[in-house]
Amino acid sequence: MKLDSKIPEGPLAEKWSKYKANQKLVNPANKRKLDIIVVGTGLAGASAAASFGEMGFNVKNFTIQDSPRRAHSIAAQGGINAAKNYPNDGDSVHRLFYDTVKGGDYRAREANVHRLAEVSNDIIDQCVAQGVPFAREYGGLLDNRSFGGAQVSRTFYAKGQTGQQLLIGAYQALMRQVNAGTVNLYTRTEIVDIVMVDGKARGVIARDLVTGEFQRHFGHAVVLATGGYGNTFFLSTNAMGSNGSAAIKAYQKGALFANPCFAQIHPTCIPVHGEFQSKLTLMSESLRNDGRIWVPKKKEDVDAIRAGKLKPKDIKEEDRDYYLERRYPAFGNLVPRDVASRAAKERCDAGFGVGATGLAVYLDFKSAIERLGEDAIRARYGNLFQMYEKIVDDNPYETPMMIYPAIHYTMGGIWVDYELQTTIPGLFAAGEANFSDHGANRLGASALMQGLADGYFVLPYTIQNYLADDISTPRMTGEEKEFVEAEKTAKDKFAKLLAIKGNRSVDSIHKELGLVMWDFVGMARTKEGLETAIEKIAAIKKEFYSNVRIPGSSEGMNVELEKASRLADFIEIGDLMARDALNREESCGGHFREEFQTEEGEAKRQDDKFAYAACWQYQGEEKAPELIKEDLTFEVVKVAQRNYK
Amino acid sequence: MENNINLTLKVWRQNGPKDKGRFETYKLEKVSTDSSFLEMMDILNEQLVNEGSEPVAFDHDCREGICGMCSLYINGRPHGPDDDVTTCQLHMRKFKDGETITIEPWRSAGFPVIKDLIVNRSAFDQIIAAGGYTSVSTGGVPDANAIPIPKDDADEAMDAASCIGCGACVATCKNGSAMLFVSAKVSHLALLPQGKVEAARRAKNMVAKMDELGFGNCTNTGACEVECPKSVSISNIARLNREFLKAKFQD
Numbered sequence A: 001m002k003l004d005s006k007i008p009e010g011p012l013a014e015k016w017s018k019y020k021a022n023q024k025l026v027n028p029a030n031k032r033k034l035d036i037i038v039v040g041t042g043l044a045g046a047s048a049a050a051s052f053g054e055m056g057f058n059v060k061n062f063t064i065q066d067s068p069r070r071a072h073s074i075a076a077q078g079g080i081n082a083a084k085n086y087p088n089d090g091d092s093v094h095r096l097f098y099d100t101v102k103g104g105d106y107r108a109r110e111a112n113v114h115r116l117a118e119v120s121n122d123i124i125d126q127c128v129a130q131g132v133p134f135a136r137e138y139g140g141l142l143d144n145r146s147f148g149g150a151q152v153s154r155t156f157y158a159k160g161q162t163g164q165q166l167l168i169g170a171y172q173a174l175m176r177q178v179n180a181g182t183v184n185l186y187t188r189t190e191i192v193d194i195v196m197v198d199g200k201a202r203g204v205i206a207r208d209l210v211t212g213e214f215q216r217h218f219g220h221a222v223v224l225a226t227g228g229y230g231n232t233f234f235l236s237t238n239a240m241g242s243n244g245s246a247a248i249k250a251y252q253k254g255a256l257f258a259n260p261c262f263a264q265i266h267p268t269c270i271p272v273h274g275e276f277q278s279k280l281t282l283m284s285e286s287l288r289n290d291g292r293i294w295v296p297k298k299k300e301d302v303d304a305i306r307a308g309k310l311k312p313k314d315i316k317e318e319d320r321d322y323y324l325e326r327r328y329p330a331f332g333n334l335v336p337r338d339v340a341s342r343a344a345k346e347r348c349d350a351g352f353g354v355g356a357t358g359l360a361v362y363l364d365f366k367s368a369i370e371r372l373g374e375d376a377i378r379a380r381y382g383n384l385f386q387m388y389e390k391i392v393d394d395n396p397y398e399t400p401m402m403i404y405p406a407i408h409y410t411m412g413g414i415w416v417d418y419e420l421q422t423t424i425p426g427l428f429a430a431g432e433a434n435f436s437d438h439g440a441n442r443l444g445a446s447a448l449m450q451g452l453a454d455g456y457f458v459l460p461y462t463i464q465n466y467l468a469d470d471i472s473t474p475r476m477t478g479e480e481k482e483f484v485e486a487e488k489t490a491k492d493k494f495a496k497l498l499a500i501k502g503n504r505s506v507d508s509i510h511k512e513l514g515l516v517m518w519d520f521v522g523m524a525r526t527k528e529g530l531e532t533a534i535e536k537i538a539a540i541k542k543e544f545y546s547n548v549r550i551p552g553s554s555e556g557m558n559v560e561l562e563k564a565s566r567l568a569d570f571i572e573i574g575d576l577m578a579r580d581a582l583n584r585e586e587s588c589g590g591h592f593r594e595e596f597q598t599e600e601g602e603a604k605r606q607d608d609k610f611a612y613a614a615c616w617q618y619q620g621e622e623k624a625p626e627l628i629k630e631d632l633t634f635e636v637v638k639v640a641q642r643n644y645k
Numbered sequence B: 001m002e003n004n005i006n007l008t009l010k011v012w013r014q015n016g017p018k019d020k021g022r023f024e025t026y027k028l029e030k031v032s033t034d035s036s037f038l039e040m041m042d043i044l045n046e047q048l049v050n051e052g053s054e055p056v057a058f059d060h061d062c063r064e065g066i067c068g069m070c071s072l073y074i075n076g077r078p079h080g081p082d083d084d085v086t087t088c089q090l091h092m093r094k095f096k097d098g099e100t101i102t103i104e105p106w107r108s109a110g111f112p113v114i115k116d117l118i119v120n121r122s123a124f125d126q127i128i129a130a131g132g133y134t135s136v137s138t139g140g141v142p143d144a145n146a147i148p149i150p151k152d153d154a155d156e157a158m159d160a161a162s163c164i165g166c167g168a169c170v171a172t173c174k175n176g177s178a179m180l181f182v183s184a185k186v187s188h189l190a191l192l193p194q195g196k197v198e199a200a201r202r203a204k205n206m207v208a209k210m211d212e213l214g215f216g217n218c219t220n221t222g223a224c225e226v227e228c229p230k231s232v233s234i235s236n237i238a239r240l241n242r243e244f245l246k247a248k249f250q251d
């Protein structure tokens, strides 16, 4: 299979305008005849569904939650980037583009990233028009803050609840279309398969999570905006329901899964503290604007702290190791996430970690409070501090927070071309579900930007280029044999899970998978470790299909059954992640292979061998997937070792 | 400090909307006080699955107090005994060893039970669909800094907009009124120039939808504000009433 990424000809900065000027359009009368299925109501899904509805298409929009507003995007805290250059600090579309490619360690496609930077400003305008209450200065204009991996302030925010406010904006736009009758909303409904007719995506099989009934839905095109697969690790900062099932269904139908091993470990999360733990809570990256990260310099201080004999504030300034400021003087506490995470691991592995487990470092606001006063810090981060205090029972205004890295975001995902179309005609992927813009590492505040870019400003154009050739395809009824067969296959899969009647709960097996992922496919990976992981995951798969216990039946609501079907897919993803990580014999971005590092312990890329997106093609049950490469060429960016020193 | 406590749980079980429902009693041992309330529920469910019985169904997703999905009436209070938090942010250190905890779903005409502790809150989506937005489509909008907005207005709008749509205000209200929820949205948008344009019409349409869906009237008991995990202020209701009167005046 030869991949065509369909990047338009011409100079980088003109590609998108040229594309728009030359693409095919669908006229208003024909739009009414076309149905689009959008799976997901996060930033990507809700913005796409609302925009398609406004344009006059018939939209069916699905979510597993009880309301579109609950999609995981709601939890994003810190902010959203745009190249507005309001603070006049030297920002531009080019710089945002450049920072994103560099931040992604040169493993993203230039053309896509440039388009992202181009539309970023439109997003902010759109959100303000919707009534998103971004933070403002006393003069009434919008305020910005800085995020990791950038030397300008380009991040717009709404307190520590930016994702919430952006999603509510998109949700309200969506509900306006629901009211207008252009969008049909299906809540508590899970897509369990994609229906293919004559090689094209023509619909989905859905399962009503309240009644357990299966449904067949036709669409001229299908958009997957189902989010990331970080929950493969069981413990992550993602919401409990975040899952990779739709991506796996697409993969099994022939779409390619690109760079599965590119997963982001976020440096500032509340550390794990017990076996009962169900999720990890993120403390936003924005805290690194004012918080300083440190561990004690002396082992005896570490021991005294762990024994409860000393408190962090008892450690004298000269006995603290502000290791990020020490190692990376230019960026200090604001180095990109992958760099900050590995640095924390390095200190903890060397025995300087604090907290009961030794797997934690301090994030200290003492100097910021002295400089700005407690009120200023409260205004900036009040809700995060409150969240921390409720979980840990410690007051971060008085004592430093304890943090540790945790899995947070997945850069990898369904392979898409410039039009966000997968290798299956008519199947598109947007938001975190695709692999498109972040290469091997995503910069803070760029996921929200990408989700909304895809949904508001990219798909509404590119999908027309596809649908323009489809205006004479009549609606299907769902009685066609492809739909009937797909429904039967899906039903059988659920029946098979229920029939296992083993001895172990879904969560107990998921936790086991998560531990394997964290130990061998986590922050530091090795050849041997990854080979072990693949074996262990195969064993977990066997255990799952022979020993999982799901009480109840497929009728009515059955939460264990939902979780089991998602775990089945996480197991497939875990295997893909390990294989991809094994194949990629280099370190780049979030992917760190211990064999490939510089003398100072920084990631070492192998550009001559691995300057490609690794795309995996499904070959059938129990068969190893095949690797297809999309070579990356850089025409504008100068590829270099990332340097934040 | 972490401790382990033993608990007796009285949990509402209801197998579907038509079932009458009943309380079941369960014992849990050695629950860490560092675990969250929902992690305690996970432990209960693990125990139930291991016994071969059906686990308790409850809504949750983000588990960090922002998605609004979790609910639960705990010992007679929506979102439990702690202040300004959602159920998912409630921790077991708020409970004592040997305590009996009663766990029920939101009980309100507007929110029918789906199963066990899960209720249907789609009425809130319908109220938003009736007018909780600015009528702008994608593209062709002015520059974000074209209209300066006083910081105080933006901040106040933000406070109103922080409503997570959980429904605790309705669940706690003896009239089952959704006024706090509706007023938060009306206020959020009315405070900003972009939303001001349609403020009166929005108030009228959202209130009409709320009435149509069977939510009760507001008699200013103030219970909603006390139980709101996001401290949405009851002063928003006054603003809603003003916008509503304006709309009436215009008719």
Ligand SMILES: Cc1cc2nc3c(=O)[nH]c(=O)nc-3n(C[C@H](O)[C@H](O)[C@H](O)COP(=O)(O)OP(=O)(O)OC[C@H]3O[C@@H](n4cnc5c(N)ncnc54)[C@H](O)[C@@H]3O)c2cc1C
Residues within 6 Å of the ligand: A039, A040, A041, A042, A043, A044, A045, A062, A063, A064, A065, A068, A070, A071, A072, A073, A074, A075, A076, A077, A078, A079, A080, A162, A163, A189, A190, A191, A192, A225, A226, A227, A228, A237, A238, A239, A242, A243, A245, A246, A282, A408, A409, A430, A431, A432, A433, A444, A445, A446, A447, A448, A449, A451
């Ligand atoms: C705690 C946290 C903080 C973050 N903070 C930031 C930040 O400050 N800035 C930033 O840029 N990014 C941030 N991110 C990342 C960002 O929030 C996400 O990458 C982004 O919101 C993903 O949006 P999405 O629309 O792609 O998917 P999601 O918001 O995850 O939405 C997925 C949707 O798909 C639906 N779905 C999934 N599977 C199915 C199925 N099979 N059938 C039907 N529906 C399905 C779900 O119901 C949901 O509606 C943060 C992430 C986390 C976890």
Ligand code: SF4
Residues within 6 Å of the ligand: B162, B163, B164, B165, B166, B167, B168, B169, B170, B180, B181, B184, B227, B228, B229, B230, B231, B232
């Ligand atoms: S007003 Fe408060 S209690 Fe009511 S839905 Fe919003 S957040 Fe929940």
Ligand code: FES
Residues within 6 Å of the ligand: B059, B060, B061, B062, B063, B064, B065, B066, B067, B068, B069, B070, B086, B087, B088, B089
């Ligand atoms: S689970 Fe999201 S608010 Fe509680």
